[in-house]
Amino acid sequence: MTTTTTTAATPVAPSRGALRPLGLGDIEITGGFWAQRQEVNATRTLGHIEHWLEREGWIRNFDDAAAGTLGARTGREFSDSEVYKLLEAMAWEIGRSDDADLDRRFGALVRRVAGAQEPDGYLSTAFGRPGQGARYSDLEWGHELYCYGHLFQAAVARLRTRPSADDGLVDIARRAADHVVATFGPGGRVAVCGHAEIEPALAELGRATGERRYVDQAALFVARRGTGTLGDIEYGRSYYQDDVPVRDATVLRGHAVRANYLSAGAVDVAVETDDAELLAALTTQWQNTVARRTYITGGQGSHHLDESFGDDFVLPPDRAYSETCAGVGSIMFSWRLLLAQADPRYADLIERTLYNVLATSPSHDGQSFYYTNTLHQRRPGTVPASDAAVPRASTSMRAPWFAVSCCPPNVARTLASLASYVATTDDDGLQIHQYAPSRIRTALPDGRSIAVDVETGYPHDGAIRVTAADSSDEPWTLTLRVPSWAAGATLRTPEGTRPVSAGSVSVRRRFEAGDVVELTLPVAPRISVADPRIDAVRGCAAVERGPLVLAVESVDLGEVGVSTDVADLRLDPSVPPRVVDGRVVATFGFERPAEGPWPYGADANGTGGRTAEVPLVEYHDWANRGPSTMRVWIPVA
Numbered sequence: 001m002t003t004t005t006t007t008a009a010t011p012v013a014p015s016r017g018a019l020r021p022l023g024l025g026d027i028e029i030t031g032g033f034w035a036q037r038q039e040v041n042a043t044r045t046l047g048h049i050e051h052w053l054e055r056e057g058w059i060r061n062f063d064d065a066a067a068g069t070l071g072a073r074t075g076r077e078f079s080d081s082e083v084y085k086l087l088e089a090m091a092w093e094i095g096r097s098d099d100a101d102l103d104r105r106f107g108a109l110v111r112r113v114a115g116a117q118e119p120d121g122y123l124s125t126a127f128g129r130p131g132q133g134a135r136y137s138d139l140e141w142g143h144e145l146y147c148y149g150h151l152f153q154a155a156v157a158r159l160r161t162r163p164s165a166d167d168g169l170v171d172i173a174r175r176a177a178d179h180v181v182a183t184f185g186p187g188g189r190v191a192v193c194g195h196a197e198i199e200p201a202l203a204e205l206g207r208a209t210g211e212r213r214y215v216d217q218a219a220l221f222v223a224r225r226g227t228g229t230l231g232d233i234e235y236g237r238s239y240y241q242d243d244v245p246v247r248d249a250t251v252l253r254g255h256a257v258r259a260n261y262l263s264a265g266a267v268d269v270a271v272e273t274d275d276a277e278l279l280a281a282l283t284t285q286w287q288n289t290v291a292r293r294t295y296i297t298g299g300q301g302s303h304h305l306d307e308s309f310g311d312d313f314v315l316p317p318d319r320a321y322s323e324t325c326a327g328v329g330s331i332m333f334s335w336r337l338l339l340a341q342a343d344p345r346y347a348d349l350i351e352r353t354l355y356n357v358l359a360t361s362p363s364h365d366g367q368s369f370y371y372t373n374t375l376h377q378r379r380p381g382t383v384p385a386s387d388a389a390v391p392r393a394s395t396s397m398r399a400p401w402f403a404v405s406c407c408p409p410n411v412a413r414t415l416a417s418l419a420s421y422v423a424t425t426d427d428d429g430l431q432i433h434q435y436a437p438s439r440i441r442t443a444l445p446d447g448r449s450i451a452v453d454v455e456t457g458y459p460h461d462g463a464i465r466v467t468a469a470d471s472s473d474e475p476w477t478l479t480l481r482v483p484s485w486a487a488g489a490t491l492r493t494p495e496g497t498r499p500v501s502a503g504s505v506s507v508r509r510r511f512e513a514g515d516v517v518e519l520t521l522p523v524a525p526r527i528s529v530a531d532p533r534i535d536a537v538r539g540c541a542a543v544e545r546g547p548l549v550l551a552v553e554s555v556d557l558g559e560v561g562v563s564t565d566v567a568d569l570r571l572d573p574s575v576p577p578r579v580v581d582g583r584v585v586a587t588f589g590f591e592r593p594a595e596g597p598w599p600y601g602a603d604a605n606g607t608g609g610r611t612a613e614v615p616l617v618e619y620h621d622w623a624n625r626g627p628s629t630m631r632v633w634i635p636v637a
Contacts (some may be wrong), residue, residue, distance in 0.1 A: 009095050009160040010420040011153070012335060013207050014271045018342035019424035019431060022442055024095045024161065027419045031437035033459065034418055037359065041415040042093050045366035046102070049086050049409050050109075052401045056389065059083055059112060061125035066115030070129055076404060077126045078143035078195070083113065084150035085409035087169065088157045092416035095161025106158075107167040114172055121179030123151070123172070136183070140194040140230050140240070145184075148176050149197030149261075152205040157417070159208050170209075177205055181217050191229045192221050194240045196258045199265025200332065203272060219269045222246055222278075225262060235306045247281045251288040255308050256301030256321070257406075260329025267336035279340060286337060290349060296528065296542055296632065297360075297549050297619060298353030299373050300326045316536035317375035317633050324371060324407040327357030328414055335421060338433070342426070344481045344504045347433035350421065351483065354434070355459065356549045359620040361398075361411050368398035369408045375619075378567070380554070380627035397623050425450070429477030429508070435464045448474050459546040460582070462486075462521035468511035477508040480519045483547065485526070492518040521546065525577040525584045525616075530633070540633040543577050543586055543616055550584055550616040554629040557614060566629045568592050570637035572611060585613045589637040 007013075008023025029035045053059045057074035062083070064070040075082075090106045093099060117123040124144050128135045136144060155173030158165060180198070183189055199218045206214030226245035230237065237243040238254040246266050252259040263282055270279035292312040294300055299322025302310040307323055331350050338346035361370045368384075371392045381396030392404040401408070422434045425442060430450050435458040443449045451469035458464060466478065482489050484502045491500045493507050494515055507517050523546035530537045543550040552566050568590050575587035589611045622630050 007160070008420070011092075011157065011417050012204065012268075012332075012339065013160075014268070014336075014339055015207060016274070017271055017340045019339045019426055021339060021420055022423050022425065022440070024092070024417070024419055026440060026442040027422055028096075028439045029419050029422065029436050030439050032456065033359075034415075034436045037362075038096070038415055038418065040362070040364075040366040041089075041412055042097060042099070042102075043366075045362065045408070045412050045415075046086070046089060046093060048367045048400070049082075049089075049412060050105070052389075052405070052408075053083055053086060056401070059109070062112045062116040065125045065129065066112075070125060071131070073125060073132075077138075077141065078147060078406075080123075080125055081143070081147040081150040081197075082405055082409050083109070084147065084154045085406075085413055087113075088150065088154035089409055089412035089416045091154060091157035091161055092413060095157070096416060096419065103162075110167045110169045110172070114168055117172055117175065120182075121175035121177075123148070123176050136189070136191070139191050140233060143193070143195050145180065145193035145198040146195040148180060149199070149201035151176060152198070152201035153413075156201075156204050156208045157413075173205060174209065174211075177202065177211070177214050177217075181213050185213070185217055185220065190224065192224050192242070194230055194258075195255075196225070196241065196262035196265060199262060200268050200336075201265075203265060203268035207272075215269070215272050218265055219273055222262070222266045222269045235308070239306055239308065247278050249281065249285055251285055251293065251309075251312075252300070253309050255306060256326035257307065257323060257329050259309065260300070260326060260333045264329065264332040264336055267333065267340060271336070271340050283337065283341070286333065286346075290345075294349075295320055295322055295375060296530070296544075297322065297356035297373065297375065298327065298330065298349055299323075299357050299375075300330055304372075313531065313533040313535070315530075315534050317631065318378060318536075320373065320375045322357065322373040322375075324357060324361040324369070324373065325410050327353045327361075327373075328410045331358070331414065331421070339424065342431070344433070345484070347481050348484050351434055351547045352549075354418075355547050356619050358411060358414060360622075361407060363398045364621075364624050368400045369402075369411065370398050371402055371404070371407050375551075375632040377623075377628065377630040380629055381623060382627065397627065429479060429506075431479040431481075431504075432464075432466070433481050435459075441469075444476065448472060448476055450476060452478070458521075459523065459548055462489075462523040462546065464519045464521070466517045466519075468513055468515040471513045472511050475508055475510040477506050478511075478517055479504050479506040480517070482519070483521065485544070485546070486521045488522045490520045492516075492520070525550070525579065525586075527571070527573050527577065537633040539635055541571050541573055541636050542632050542634070543571075543584065545579075545584055545618075549619040549632060551619045551622050551630050551632045552586075552588075552614060552634060553617045553622050553625075555625050556617065559615065566631050566634075569614070569631075569634055571634040572637045577616070580613075580615070583615045585615050587611055588614050588634075591637075 010021040010023045058079040094103050155170045158169045202214045202218035230242045293309050301321040334346040334350050384390050384399040389401040389403050390399045392402045423432045438454045441451050453467050455465045489500050525545040528542045570589040572587040577586040
């Protein structure tokens with residue numbers, strides 16, 4: 001691996017690897033789909049989360065802990081982590097936009113957290129006080145170390161975006177990390193947390209502060225996983241990945257969020273310790289999970305009971321759990337593998353997950369969210385109350401807040417730091433992995449400067465135009481990702497136009513200011529079918545356009561004068577879907593099955609049989625127009 005030291009304002013900065021991440025100072029998303037989402041996140045979502053954390057009393061827990069009056073604590077045992085995730089989101093947004101008012105609110109919130117920290121560094125509002133369980137008395141479910149993980153990631157965000165800040169968050173995190181090492185390090189308690197998260201966080205805090213002890217502790221936690229340090233539970237040890245050691249596993253299993261967080265941390269450990277065997281095992285796990293246990297949206301997790309992965313090819317659309325946080329964890333895992341290995345497949349999954357899971361969770365106004373992301377809504381949803389938190393997966397429409405509200409701040413921190421996932425560098429050039437209008441100004445290790453501007457209407461327009469903003473004295477290499485779905489893509493350079501294959505394409509030259517490289521990706525709508533081993537969607541098809549998964553939604557059926565039940569639709573694959581006035585339309589037959597006393601028999605035909613073109617909705621936009629039924633996978637006529 002190549003050494004890749006960096007001080008960039010980025011969530012992940014490995015000391016070695018194939019690629020170096022760019023920080024918020026190197027790249028800015030300047031327009032389009034993601035700039036709009038970042039603006040809503042900054043102006044609406046962060047304040048919304050802060051309001052609900054205050055309203056529910058989860059911030060007040062810190063005040064009461066500091067005052068010694070923490071009697072009836074509010075929130076679940078892990079509610080501290082939501083405060084830390086908000087701090088992380090704020091820190092990235094301050095680094096992105098330099099918002100002075102947000103910086104003031106950030107400092108005020110840090111002071112409230114600081115008051116609850118014990119002299120030895122321990123920090124939790126849920127354990128260790130009169131009337132509460134003892135410290136680390138419930139590692140299976142207590143989430144103390146998990147909460148530290150989100151605290152450490154918030155501190156990394158602050159350290160990298162405002163290294164001279166004097167608010168104290170980094171000191172709080174370091175004291176807590178020192179306490180963790182003293183308690184669980186060599187010679188200490190041999191244990192892990194039931195919910196992985198501290199592993200990637202410790203590794204990154206170690207990178208950001210230069211404290212190797214933190215990286216070593218992350219490695220120790222990863223090595224202990226799967227050795228039986230946690231008690232058995234009704235879901236089995238695989239629920240929290242304590243069934244087999246990480247390096248012996250072949251696929252992600254158990255709770256989908258925990259599995260992805262653990263895998264992300266294990267990649268960090270493999271990279272920092274140069275453990276090729278561990279990295280190879282994680283690569284295999286990623287490959288098998290994508291091939292067998294991932295929805296067409298990029299979502300992961302098909303079990304509602306335990307928020308877990310199902311067995312291979314068990315991917316029912318109407319029971320898709322596909323937790324938003326599992327999508328965030330998948331992005332974390334894939335991004336680390338991309339930095340380590342430079343394989344564009346990882347960026348393909350990141351793109352799919354960004355557009356079809358992360359972007360699906362928040363409403364257009366950024367003030368209500370999906371916790372889970374079904375692919376088939378059989379009955380119109382109900383609008384939840386605007387002034388009450390709801391159970392995490394009980395709502396059929398986006399809700400303003402949840403009793404378990406991990407997803408809203410997870411979305412917020414990802415959107416605020418999103419620019420750092422767009423592009424990377426290596427020793428010879430720039431690689432662009434995600435396509436958005438953007439401004440990139442960076443330099444290679446040998447001093448060669450790179451300045452390009454990206455213009456695109458992606459994902460609706462497949463033309464990505466990269467223009468050199470400055471002339472370079474020496475040649476360098478521009479590499480662009482060609483998604484796996486992009487058959488027929490072309491590349492235009494000053495030398496001419498040529499076809500390119502899926503994977504990536506590179507152009508090496510001494511760029512002159514004004515030179516243009518344009519990648520054109522075919523974003524015409526297409527019909528996709530599933531592996532026949534996915535029993536739940538055999539005989540069905542889905543419609544995609546570029547990286548976007550589409551769905552049919554009942555609110556659109558009235559336009560063609562048909563039933564409002566999407567169950568009556570049959571997709572006609574003989575008629576290619578097309579774009580009309582900016583929307584994809586597909587041809588459907590409408591067949592209402594005959595009513596009878598017994599739902600089985602030799603004749604499976606329905607009644608009716610007329611056809612019509614129906615507009616489709618981009619999956620991430622569904623349920624923004626009121627209650628509806630919806631499906632992604634549609635039976636074929």
